[in-house]
Amino acid sequence: MTEERFIDLVRVEQEPLRRFLLALCGGDSALADDLAQDAITRAYVASGSYLGLSSFRTWLFRIAYNCYVDYSRKKHPELVPIDGKDTWNLPAEETSDAAFRYQQINQALERLPEKEKAVIILFYFEDRSIKETASILGIPSGTVKYHLSMGRAHLKELISL
Amino acid sequence: MNENDLNILLRTNKPVVKDDPAFMLKARQRMSAVEGIKNEVDRQRKHALIALSVTLLIGVAAGILIAVFLLLAPIDSIRALIGEWKLYIEVAVSIIFTLIAIYLGNGISVFVRTIPVTSLYLRETGSRVP
DSSP: OOHHHHHHHHHHHHHHHHHHHHHHTTTOHHHHHHHHHHHHHHHHHTGGGOOSSSOHHHHHHHHHHHHHHHHHHHOOGGGSOSSOOSOSSOOTTOOHHHHHHHHHHHHHHHTSOHHHHHHHIIIIISOOOHHHHHHHHTSOHHHHHHHHHHHHHHHHHHOOO | OOHHHHHHHHHHSOOOOOOOHHHHHHHHHHHHHHHHHHHHHHHHHHHHHHHHHHHHHHHHHHHHHHHHHHHHSOHHHHHHHHHHHHHHHHHHHHHHHHHHHHHHHHHHHHHHHHHHHHHHHHHHTSTTOO
């Protein structure tokens, strides 16, 4: 894969990639962008070994998720958001009701186990299929369905509107 | 909250990312830096490989020359030569082996210095990536 081709593909995928990491990072956009940069760099280093067995998007998201997992494993407690970021880069025109919903969803997601959170984000925010989600997270489809079911049940308890 | 409400809530409240033109610029800069590191690693590995190959060739050539000399020269003349030059040969051998050790050590140190970068490269090209 040439550098230009790689950049073209990344340009298309950068927005969903940043959104995925933003949701995973609890709304910390600076951290999400740093992880996205890290993921793109790792993907570029490994681009020679990309065989096209999965779509570029799935491949890139899998690397991004691994970056997030690596970060989560070594992060210091002081870097963990206490109550989650409250905006998710909310557009200025959004109402306070929308801000409240964002905050509730964000805080509820932060309380989910890592895998459930990732599955919910990929399935609902990124509109990925079960198969794609399984491929990104490196787990079987049945496990994705289980996490999705558990995640839904937990969110129903956590979100009260 | 029922299943449908949750579905609607999540699908209509996706996170919004700020449009950031500097993002791709920064990504390109990092890719250029990676390219530079890859080139430097390749260059150093090539140099180390050449150094090791040259050392090996010199060793083989020296061995062949000594073997030919020992096979062709009359035994008496070899004994006489060794007896006459014994001290000098011992000194020369220690110097030659010291130089070879320095040469090999330099080649090995080049490999060692490139390990952190190459390990990152190998890790990223490893089995974790589909």
